[in-house]
Amino acid sequence: MNILYLLSGTSIFIITTVDIIKTTLSTKGGGVITNRISRAVWKLFFSMSGQNGKSTALEFAGPAVLIVVLLVWIIGLWAGFFLLLLSDGNSIINSTTRENAMALEKLYYAGFTLSTLGVGDFVASSSSWRILTSSMAFTGLVFITTSITYFLPVLSAVNLQSNLSLYISSMGRTPQEMVIKSWNGGNFSSFFDCVPNMCQMLIKHTLNHHSYPIIHYFHNKEPKQAIIVQVVMLEEVYYLLRQVVSTEVTLDEVKMTMLRTALDTYFSLVKKNFIQEETSQKYPPSPELAPLLQSGIPVKQEASINQGNGQQQQDNRNILTALLGSDGWSWQEVYPTKDIVG
Known part of the structure; x- marks a missing residue:
């Protein structure tokens, strides 16, 4: 019995199993291996795209992450079982000649056992190895099936993400345009009518984001x-x-609070898990207020606006800068050049 192969195989199999369970069956986010692989694949595509959010290459990053993660899980289970078989030179035999299987034959045996093909040209040599083989067959069936079905809720969450994006963008091309279109001469009731739906979708997206990073x-x-x-x-x-x-x-304070809570929850999640550097731009741009004034919307004096932009507000906008940059975007996509001052 080779102890090194035994310990290595057991460790790899357990680590892979824990990562699969943590990623697919937990609502606490992905496993350590999954998260590291996801970041590595994203960085590769992000680099290939020149860190440009408009690059077509970035659209393949998500599917590539799913495929690579699935392959790593399969390889981990396969490698773990293979090393266990290697720990005993007599573990597997040829069903016809009764000779001990070679290393490549054991690799083949481990693969068809986990995939539940049950070819039968090689068999376990003893009761203990037959029991382990049966256990691995059940494990492969459960975990590989679970891994593949994991794709369904992920794709559903991506669909919600797209729906939310289109919902928000349908209200206007810029923040000023959203505000102007909802102004009825006295308040912003049409915007606040949309807030409950947006908050519901954003909170659900945030929860999906937590469960399926x-x-x-x-x-x-x-x-x-x-x-x-x-x-x-x-x-x-x-x-x-x-x-x-x-x-x-007069603003609808209840719906403003709802919106603030939904946004804070989302930003807290992405800041904790996905933003490496808080800002790459010292002073995020300030929006141009002329379109609001031209539409008859009363605004505060510049001194009052500056006074309200304290350190906390500046820190929040720095986080927005970093978040945009992490996905290949800039403030140009939020405010076209003509809508930015400073």
Whole structure:
């Protein structure tokens, strides 16, 4: 009995099994292996795209992450069982000649056992190895099936992500346009009518994001369908309503609180798990207020706006800068050049 092969095979099999269970059956996010592989694949595609959010290459990053993770799980289970078989030179024999199987034959045996093919040209040599073989066959059936079915809720979460992006972008191409279109001369009731649906979708997306971190790497090269661009857009609408629009205008405070809570929950999640550097731009841009004034929307004096932009607000907008950059975008997608000052 080769102890090194035995310990190595057991360790690899257990680590792979734990990662599969943590990723597919837990609501606490992906396993350590899955998360590291996901980041590595994303970095590869991000580098290949030149860190450009409009690159077609980035649209393949999400599917590539899923495929690579599945392959790593299969290889991990296969390698673990193979090393266990190697630990005993007499573990597997040829069913016809009764001779001990060679290393490549054991690799073949481990593969067809985990895939439950049951070819039968090689068999276990003893009761203990037959029991282990049966256990591995059940394990392969359960875990490989579970791994493949894991794709379904992930793709469903990606679909919700796309729906939310289009929902937000349908309200306007810029934050100023969203505010202007919802202005009825006295308040922003049409915007607040949409807030409950947006908050519900955003909270569900955040929960999906927590359960299936892989969806973070599903990218759309169109800004209006890019979830990060659109959530930042929504954050900027909140900023305009809270910090820029005059206090003479009555806001629906209940729905403003709902929106703030939904946005904070999302940003807290992505900041903790996906933002490596908090800012690559010292001073995020300030929105141009002329379109609001031209539409008759009362705004605060510049001094009052600056006073409201404290350190906390600046830190929040730095996080937005880093979040946009992490997906290959910039403030240009939120505010076209003509809508930015400073």
